[in-house]
Structure formats: structure tokens, C-alpha cells
Amino acid sequence: MxxxxxxxxxxxxxxxxxxxxxxxxxxxxxxxxxxxxxxxxxxxxxxxxxxxxxxxxxxxxxxxxxxxxxxxxxxxxxxxxxxxxxxxxxxxxxxxxxxxxxxxxxxxxxxxxxxxxxxxxxxxxxxxxxxxxxxxxxxxxxxxxxxxxxxxxxxxxxxxxxxxxxxxxxxxxxxxxxxxxxxxxxxxxxxxxxxxxxxxxxxxxxxxxAYKAQVELDSLPQILELEYDSRVWKEAGDKCLSCGTCSSVCPTCYCYDLFDRLNLDVASGARVRRWDSCLFREHALVAGGHNFRDGRDSRMKNRYFHKQVGFVSEFGRPSCVGCGRCIEACPANISIIEMIKSLREEVKV
Ligand code: SF4
Ligand code: SF4
Structure with missing residues (x-):
């Protein structure tokens, strides 16, 4: 229908x-x-x-x-x-x-x-x-x-x-x-x-x-690519607490971690899948201690690029559905609407 x-x-x-x-x-x-x-x-x-x-x-x-x-x-x-x-x-x-x-x-x-x-x-x-x-x-x-x-x-x-x-x-x-x-x-x-x-x-x-808020989607993947080194990421990264709340409340975030939970006999147990967040510092930490996204700005950028660039090229649409939860829940008052507006403004400079 x-x-x-x-x-x-x-x-x-x-x-x-x-x-x-x-x-x-x-x-x-x-x-x-x-x-x-x-x-x-x-x-x-x-x-x-x-x-x-x-x-x-x-x-x-x-x-x-x-x-x-x-x-x-x-x-x-x-x-x-x-x-x-x-x-x-x-x-x-x-x-x-x-x-x-x-x-x-x-x-x-x-x-x-x-x-x-x-x-x-x-x-x-x-x-x-x-x-x-x-x-x-x-x-x-x-x-x-x-x-x-x-x-x-x-x-x-x-x-x-x-x-x-x-x-x-x-x-x-x-x-x-x-x-x-x-x-x-x-x-x-x-x-x-x-x-x-x-x-x-x-x-x-x-x-x-009745909609008051809006995000302009036209050419957004290209704008994010052009603004890869924008000051907007640094400023948001300075505010971000890396708490991962935005990922937890998001209806489409699906990062997870896998670990083994052992019983007291230390022989039986379960392999557990648990929600993870690309905003957590440990998310891109690998053996040997190198972290591919050590800075909060790079983790923030990764989330936006995944939702608005990578997902679009793989699935033909952004993975954000505009529910507003991450805006409402963020303790640092970081708004995806304002972030995208700021990045668009940067392109005009
Ligand atoms: S507004 Fe978009 S990114 Fe934020 S929680 Fe909703 S779907 Fe996820
Ligand atoms: S909810 Fe806000 S402060 Fe917490 S990780 Fe997400 S953007 Fe950073």
C-alpha cells in the first residue's frame, strides 16, 4: 500500500x-x-x-x-x-x-x-x-x-x-x-x-x-567527506563524555562486544554478546595497545560517518531515522541536528 x-x-x-x-x-x-x-x-x-x-x-x-x-x-x-x-x-x-x-x-x-x-x-x-x-x-x-x-x-x-x-x-x-x-x-x-x-x-x-526540526540530507555524505578535518568534530569531541548513551538509546545502533562469562567451575559458561558503542574509548583499541580512534572527536566522527556515509553506500539510506533520542539523552547537549547544520555551514566558508 x-x-x-x-x-x-x-x-x-x-x-x-x-x-x-x-x-x-x-x-x-x-x-x-x-x-x-x-x-x-x-x-x-x-x-x-x-x-x-x-x-x-x-x-x-x-x-x-x-x-x-x-x-x-x-x-x-x-x-x-x-x-x-x-x-x-x-x-x-x-x-x-x-x-x-x-x-x-x-x-x-x-x-x-x-x-x-x-x-x-x-x-x-x-x-x-x-x-x-x-x-x-x-x-x-x-x-x-x-x-x-x-x-x-x-x-x-x-x-x-x-x-x-x-x-x-x-x-x-x-x-x-x-x-x-x-x-x-x-x-x-x-x-x-x-x-x-x-x-x-x-x-x-x-x-x-507540525515538524519544527529538520536536517538537510542533500549531498550530506559528500559534505561529511569534505569536512573530514573540520573544527566541528574537535569542538564536539571536547564536549563529549564518551558515555555511549547516544548509541544505547539509538534504535539502529548495533555495535556489540563478545566475551566469555565463566561459571564458578571455571570450565563451563557462555559466550555473551553485549551492546557496545563506537563512542567508548576501548571500542577501537587493539592488542598491543594501539587505538585507531583514540580521540573523542574521531569517535564522534566515526559514528556520523557510519550512519550518514557508510550505511548509505551499503544500504541506500542513512541508518538514522530521526527519532531525536540521542539529542534528548546526551548529557553534553550534543545535537545531531546542530552538528549537521554546523558542518553544512563550514562548507559555505
Ligand atoms: S536521531 Fe538518529 S542517530 Fe539519534 S538516536 Fe535517533 S536514529 Fe539514532
Ligand atoms: S551521549 Fe553525548 S556525551 Fe555521551 S557519547 Fe554520545 S555524544 Fe558523547
Missing amino acids: SKRELRLGNVRVLPKDLFPDFVKGLALFGKVYAPVVRPDGAHVFSPVERVADIDMAHPRTMLSPKKYLFPPETEMYQFSPEKGYFDPPVDTAKTVLLGVHPCDINGMLILDEVFRRYYVEPRYFARRQSLAVIGSSCEPDDKCFCKSMHSEYVDKGFDLFLTDIGDAHFVRMGTSIGDDIVAANPAVFRPVEDEDVRAYKHAENCRAQ
Whole structure:
């Protein structure tokens, strides 16, 4: 289905007063996780205890759905003297993720490409198969630039997608699982009427006009190459704390480290894959003590080049989806939007 084409057989309307029944019905398809507000004000995907806790109007969750597909730690295999090397079980419990924004759905589509590019990563896809995705529309804030990254809309990657049209959600069905959810809960959906389609178009148009932040993508890889030695990297590097938060919160960062975790018998254990960050000093440190990216500026540059240059040449698009998380989470107030603006300005000098 293209961006504005709606096949009316594939859409329904979910009145908001029936939303609690809808959430209850989702339990047939797995354990439901949705955005809730923590006491510190952060939004996080959490198991749904009470429908009233769900905040469908959340700006962004602290971590993206990446944590369900590519968890912070994964045992790749286990070993013991008796059994040799063997696969640990993968958690394939059916899971329903409710309230996923278009940028994050695009982030998952990017991870899908990464994890099947050269080798199909079975643990990732086992989790992927167990996940039902219920997308939802959102209101962009001053850190959202998903529209600039062509990630503000999805026509795949979800089972159902809910767009807020006032007193109801306009529901697009994306897969047969989405069809099944609708079929299993007939009382909570009604057919679409002309007025709903008008409300849907109005909501989409209002959202398109609500973006305040933007990043100019034209010739960006060439600009980064031209500004390889720019003072902008040095200035940002001087501020950066090398904390790696930007990588952790990013829905598309997938650097990892591998290490062995030994049990107390010092003979059995597991090989563990753990999130890493190219912003960490040790990331490019090699045997013998040489560090290919010893300076914070060079690590910062590496992240931008990977996302905006290397990924484009390999996958045909940047790996940034414009979610704004790295801007919100950076303790040094480094903004990818401002960085790219500054680099563009340098070219004009
Ligand atoms: S680089 Fe920043 S804005 Fe882009 S996808 Fe990652 S966290 Fe979001
Ligand atoms: S979050 Fe900010 S301070 Fe931390 S590594 Fe990233 S850019 Fe540097």
C-alpha cells in the first residue's frame, strides 16, 4: 500500500472508548507491552498492568523496540566439559508491542536488513517472529526530524497501525496477524466511513506541518567527506563524555562486544554478546595497545560517518531515522541536528 493509498478493506475504526477492550483482546496474541510513564517522567515500554497506565501520546520512549530484538545482552552459545558447545534457548514468548512510532518501525526494518545482510542471525529473527507490532501515530516535538530522514510514515513493518483521528483511531491492517486481531475482536472495530477518511487525511496533513526540526540530507555524505578535518568534530569531541548513551538509546545502533562469562567451575559458561558503542574509548583499541580512534572527536566522527556515509553506500539510506533520542539523552547537549547544520555551514566558508 503506497503512502496515501488506502484499501478500504484493510482499514477499520477503533473508537477510543473501546480502547480498553482492544488492549484486553490483544492478550490473545501475546504479552502486551506499551509505553508507560515512570516516576522520573521517562516513557518506557513496559508490560501493561492497567490500561490507564498506557500513554499513547508519548513523545518517545527512552529505549526503542531494539531492546526486544537485540537485547543488551544475549548468550550466543553455552559450553561445558560434558556437553561441549550448545545453543541456549531463545525467548520466543509471543509479545505484542503497542504504541510503536513510525520512526521506530523504520528502525526495526533497518535492523532486519542488517541482521540478514551477510548472515541470517537466528536469535534476532526468532524474536522478530514472536513480535506483533501495533504502530501508532505521534505528534513531533522539537527533537523529531524523522520527516527529514523519510521515516515519518510506514506502509510495512506493522501488524496494525493506529492513527489518532480525535475520538477514534483510524486502523490500518498490515499483515495477516493484524487481520486476525481485528477478526478476533469484532466488537471493538467499526467499518470506515467517508468522514473517517477525511479525518485521517486531516490528521496526516496536520502532522506533516507540525515538524519544527529538520536536517538537510542533500549531498550530506559528500559534505561529511569534505569536512573530514573540520573544527566541528574537535569542538564536539571536547564536549563529549564518551558515555555511549547516544548509541544505547539509538534504535539502529548495533555495535556489540563478545566475551566469555565463566561459571564458578571455571570450565563451563557462555559466550555473551553485549551492546557496545563506537563512542567508548576501548571500542577501537587493539592488542598491543594501539587505538585507531583514540580521540573523542574521531569517535564522534566515526559514528556520523557510519550512519550518514557508510550505511548509505551499503544500504541506500542513512541508518538514522530521526527519532531525536540521542539529542534528548546526551548529557553534553550534543545535537545531531546542530552538528549537521554546523558542518553544512563550514562548507559555505
Ligand atoms: S542517530 Fe539519534 S536521531 Fe538518529 S536514529 Fe539514532 S538516536 Fe535517533
Ligand atoms: S551521549 Fe553525548 S556525551 Fe555521551 S557519547 Fe554520545 S555524544 Fe558523547
